[in-house]
Amino acid sequence: MVVTGSVESLLECRQVKKHYGALKAVDGINLNIAAGETIGIGGPNGAGKTTFFDLISGLTAVSAGQVLFNGQAITGIAPHKLFHMGMARTFQVTSGFGSLTVLQNMLASVVNGSGNEEAGLLLSKAHREKSMSCLAEYGLADIADDLVSNIPVLDRKKLMVASAVVHHPQILLLDEPVGGLMPAEIDEFIELMINLRGKGTCIVFIEHVMRFLTTVADRALIMHQGKLIYDGTPPGMAADPLVKSVYLGSEADEMGGD
Numbered sequence: 001m002v003v004t005g006s007v008e009s010l011l012e013c014r015q016v017k018k019h020y021g022a023l024k025a026v027d028g029i030n031l032n033i034a035a036g037e038t039i040g041i042g043g044p045n046g047a048g049k050t051t052f053f054d055l056i057s058g059l060t061a062v063s064a065g066q067v068l069f070n071g072q073a074i075t076g077i078a079p080h081k082l083f084h085m086g087m088a089r090t091f092q093v094t095s096g097f098g099s100l101t102v103l104q105n106m107l108a109s110v111v112n113g114s115g116n117e118e119a120g121l122l123l124s125k126a127h128r129e130k131s132m133s134c135l136a137e138y139g140l141a142d143i144a145d146d147l148v149s150n151i152p153v154l155d156r157k158k159l160m161v162a163s164a165v166v167h168h169p170q171i172l173l174l175d176e177p178v179g180g181l182m183p184a185e186i187d188e189f190i191e192l193m194i195n196l197r198g199k200g201t202c203i204v205f206i207e208h209v210m211r212f213l214t215t216v217a218d219r220a221l222i223m224h225q226g227k228l229i230y231d232g233t234p235p236g237m238a239a240d241p242l243v244k245s246v247y248l249g250s251e252a253d254e255m256g257g258d
């Protein structure tokens, strides 16, 4: 059966579910995301946020439901193919090849993300130039020759984003981009995200740091027990009684809720 989605939606989820035995990790999510939106996803630990990202990005097979990207059903398509189709993703655990340099990491993304599926890394001058220009944009050019295992966490996180966006994805999924960062580093990341948002990239991120979520996102989604319990403005979360009771607690008062 050919499934087609709404042309207005960049990403559409229809009754998406992931069940592990009796555990309903993701339990029937319906969602439409338009091009250019910036969406922050919150919710208590174990709510199903990362599993939901895994279903969208092809890392885990759905138990039921459909995910459509640009109107095309993408359930069952491998993550690297989705990357070539314009969907990029980063992970909660800061990743990267620790034994390679910052430049070599970026080159891997530039070459492998280009859609060329032949084995091996054939590097050209253009690949290096593209890599260095992207590193410069993220303030990483000066450490291009450092081993990734030796650079600070903030720079590793920036490199993860820079590698993900080097091919200008239509949608970027970020799993806890500022987890573990200091307040000043979070500020730096906020600026980086606002800059990316300004270029029209659709950004969907999972984040527990509410200051980051409310500053960067123009739409907030809250998950609880595999379901979406809130879909609205970021400031509106603080006034939502269910969101307050299962997730925000006293933080809702600090955010200006009742």
Ligand SMILES: Nc1ncnc2c1ncn2[C@@H]1O[C@H](COP(=O)(O)OP(=O)(O)OP(=O)(O)O)[C@@H](O)[C@H]1O
Residues within 6 Å of the ligand: 020, 023, 025, 043, 044, 045, 046, 047, 048, 049, 050, 051, 052
């Ligand atoms: N492969 C798996 N097998 C069995 N259960 C799993 C698996 N992956 C996730 N779960 C369970 O699914 C539920 C949702 O987990 P998930 O990691 O998606 O939550 P989360 O909202 O991202 O949490 P956190 O904020 O702590 O990262 C949890 O109860 C988790 O233990």
